[in-house]
Amino acid sequence: xxxxxxxxxxxxxxxxxxxxxxxxxxxxxxxxxxxxxxxxxxxxxxxxxxxxxxxxxxxxxxxxxxxxxxxxxxxxxxxxxxxxxxxxxxxxxxxxxxxxxxxxxxxxxxxxxxxxxxxxxxxxxxxxxxxxxxxxxxxxxxxxxxxxxxxxxxxxxxxxxxxxxxxxxxxxxxxxxxxxxxxxxxxxxxxxxxxxxxxxxxxxxxxxxxxxxxxxxxxxxxxxxxxxxxxxxxxxxxxxxx
Numbered sequence: 001x002x003x004x005x006x007x008x009x010x011x012x013x014x015x016x017x018x019x020x021x022x023x024x025x026x027x028x029x030x031x032x033x034x035x036x037x038x039x040x041x042x043x044x045x046x047x048x049x050x051x052x053x054x055x056x057x058x059x060x061x062x063x064x065x066x067x068x069x070x071x072x073x074x075x076x077x078x079x080x081x082x083x084x085x086x087x088x089x090x091x092x093x094x095x096x097x098x099x100x101x102x103x104x105x106x107x108x109x110x111x112x113x114x115x116x117x118x119x120x121x122x123x124x125x126x127x128x129x130x131x132x133x134x135x136x137x138x139x140x141x142x143x144x145x146x147x148x149x150x151x152x153x154x155x156x157x158x159x160x161x162x163x164x165x166x167x168x169x170x171x172x173x174x175x176x177x178x179x180x181x182x183x184x185x186x187x188x189x190x191x192x193x194x195x196x197x198x199x200x201x202x203x204x205x206x207x208x209x210x211x212x213x214x215x216x217x218x219x220x221x222x223x224x225x226x227x228x229x230x231x232x233x234x235x236x237x238x239x240x241x242x
Contacts, residue, residue: 018165028201028220029052030242036228042071044080046242051094054219058094059087062242064105120147122165139178143167146188159189163197180204185220195223195224 028050035043045065051058064082071077083101087095112143122145128135145165152159163186169179185199201218 023096023179024053025144026053026216026218027055030220030222032222033224033225034227036226042070042228044068044078046082050218052089055178056094059077059089061085065242074113077110078111079107080109080225081106096240099133102133102145105129118149121145122147124167138172140169140170140172155189157191158188159187161187163187163199175206176214179206183220185222195226197222198225 004192005059028048028076031047034047039045043065044067047167048062049058050060062084064080066078068076068078082105084101084105085099086101088098088100107126107128112123114121114234124141124143124145128141129137130139143165145163147155148162149155150160150162155161164184165182169181170176171178174195180203182202183199186199187195187197188197198219198221201220202215202217203218204213206213
C-alpha cells in the first residue's frame with residue numbers, strides 16, 4: 001500500500017512540474033525554526049524567499065515569528081506577526097523596484113489534529129489582520145494538511161514521509177474568495193533537530209479588480225529546525241508555518 005502511495009505521489013509531482021515548464025516554474029525557499037521553552041510553550045520563526053523562475057527573478061521575501069501554546073497533543077493556539085515585501089513581478093530580475101506591496105501582518109490561529117491509523121491530519125484555522133501599502137484587509141484561511149510516515153510509525157530521526165495540504169484564503173468583502181494553495185512533497189527527518197521537505201506548490205490567485213484568476217507552479221524546499229531538550233514535549237506535524 002505505502003509503495004503505491006509513494007509511486008503515485010512521485011508521478012503526480014513529475015507530471016505537475018513537467019506541465020509547469022510552459023509557465024516558468026518558480027521557487028520557494030523556506031527556513032522554519034521552532035524553539036521549545038517548556039513542554040507546551042514554543043517560539044517560532046520563518047523566513048521565505050520566492051522567485052518567478054527557478055531560483056531566478058526573485059520578487060518576494062518575508063520574515064515572521066511569534067509564540068504558540070499546546071493545549072494538548074491535538075490542540076494548539078498561536079499568535080504571530082511578520083513583514084512581507086513584494087516587488088513588481090512584471091519586472092525581470094531579482095528584487096527590481098518598485099516595491100509593489102509592503103505589508104505588516106498580525107494573525108491568530110488554532111490547529112487541531114486527528115488520526116486515521118498512520119495518516120495524521122491537521123486542521124488549521126487562521127484569522128489575519130493585514131496592513132498593505134494601499135490599505136487594510138481582514139483575511140481568513142483554512143488548511144487541511146495530511147502527513148503519512150512511510151518507514152516508521154511516526155516522525156522521528158530517519159523517518160521518510162509524504163506531506164500534502166490544500167488551503168483556501170477568504171476575505172470579509174465580496175467576492176470573498178482570494179486564493180487556493182496546494183502542496184505535495186516528501187520529507188526526511190535527519191535527526192531530532194533537522195528536517196528537509198522538497199515539494200510542489202500550485203497557487204491560484206483571483207484578482208477582483210481584473211475579474212480573472214491566475215495559477216502559478218513552484219518548487220518548494222523547506223528546511224525545518226527544532227531546538228529543545230524536552231523529552232516529553234508535545235510535537236505537531238512537521239510543516240511550514242505559512
